[in-house]
Amino acid sequence: xxxxxxxxxxxxxxxxxxxxxxxxxxxxxxxxxxxxxxxxxxxxxxxxxxxxxxxxxxxxxxxxxxxxxxxxxxxxxxxxxxxxxxxxxxxxxxxxxxxxxxxxxxxxxxxxxxxxxxxxxxxxxxxxxxxxxxxxxxxxxxxx
Amino acid sequence: xxxxxxxxxxxxxxxxxxxxxxxxxxxxxxxxxxxxxxxxxxxxxxxxxxxxxxxxxxxxxxxxxxxxxxxxxxxxxxxxxxxxxxxxxxxxxxxxxxxxxxxxxxxxxxxxxx
Numbered sequence: 001x002x003x004x005x006x007x008x009x010x011x012x013x014x015x016x017x018x019x020x021x022x023x024x025x026x027x028x029x030x031x032x033x034x035x036x037x038x039x040x041x042x043x044x045x046x047x048x049x050x051x052x053x054x055x056x057x058x059x060x061x062x063x064x065x066x067x068x069x070x071x072x073x074x075x076x077x078x079x080x081x082x083x084x085x086x087x088x089x090x091x092x093x094x095x096x097x098x099x100x101x102x103x104x105x106x107x108x109x110x111x112x113x114x115x116x117x118x119x120x121x122x123x124x125x126x127x128x129x130x131x132x133x134x135x136x137x138x139x140x141x142x143x144x
Numbered sequence: 145x146x147x148x149x150x151x152x153x154x155x156x157x158x159x160x161x162x163x164x165x166x167x168x169x170x171x172x173x174x175x176x177x178x179x180x181x182x183x184x185x186x187x188x189x190x191x192x193x194x195x196x197x198x199x200x201x202x203x204x205x206x207x208x209x210x211x212x213x214x215x216x217x218x219x220x221x222x223x224x225x226x227x228x229x230x231x232x233x234x235x236x237x238x239x240x241x242x243x244x245x246x247x248x249x250x251x252x253x254x255x256x257x258x
Contacts, residue, residue, distance in 0.1 A: 016168065035227060042227070096236030100213060100240060103240060105202060108235055109202060112231060
């Protein structure tokens with residue numbers, strides 16, 4: 001297991017790219033192929049924006065991102081916040097077949113996140129939400 | 145994130161380049177809605193240089209589409225590829241929107257609202 005990143009910043013939108021770029025660097029270092037790095041970036045943005053917008057009511061808390069690679073097989077990104085309990089994995093997807101008038105964006109970000117990573121898990125530890133996104137490094141998936 | 149427009153006989157072509165994410169989408173949305181305010185309601189969006197799109201970007205496109213519908217306008221996409229295409233597919237946006245392989249084909253479609 002190799003620690004590749006640990007970054008703590010205030011949960012403000014202005015820090016979104018700092019988080020994403022740092023994670024991208026760690027993912028590239030770990031050998032995640034480019035197209036899959038892009039998917040991880042989308043997944044990560046969705047999680048971070050949710051935290052930045054909803055986790056901390058009335059004050060700016062912090063987000064911590066920790067990345068590690070496990071052998072040469074897995075790249076794990078953990079997103080940790082101290083906000084209200086929120087399990088992103090339990091959110092239902094929106095109606096993907098709805099017509100234009102009824103189509104909503106709510107829930108779509110989390111749906112994208114779940115689809116774009118190989119595994120996602122949530123746990124609550126004390127006051128912390130911990131979401132772990134796992135990307136397989138050795139996937140034989142065809143890159144676009 | 146930038147976009148350029150040019151007018152063709154069939155409609156207006158917008159080329160969106162760069163990243164549509166939570167930090168860039170709001171500004172882009174304002175620009176797009178201003179276009180519609182200005183009377184452009186047949187839009188072809190050329191995505192060949194779009195490098196990245198998240199749900200924030202999708203929200204902008206959806207807002208634009210709903211606005212255009214109110215104006216009896218039309219919106220067609222062209223040159224969707226790579227991860228952006230995947231985002232569209234996973235989000236069900238291929239069934240929601242018309243996506244063409246080229247700007248020429250999109251211009252042909254945009255003049256014929258369903």
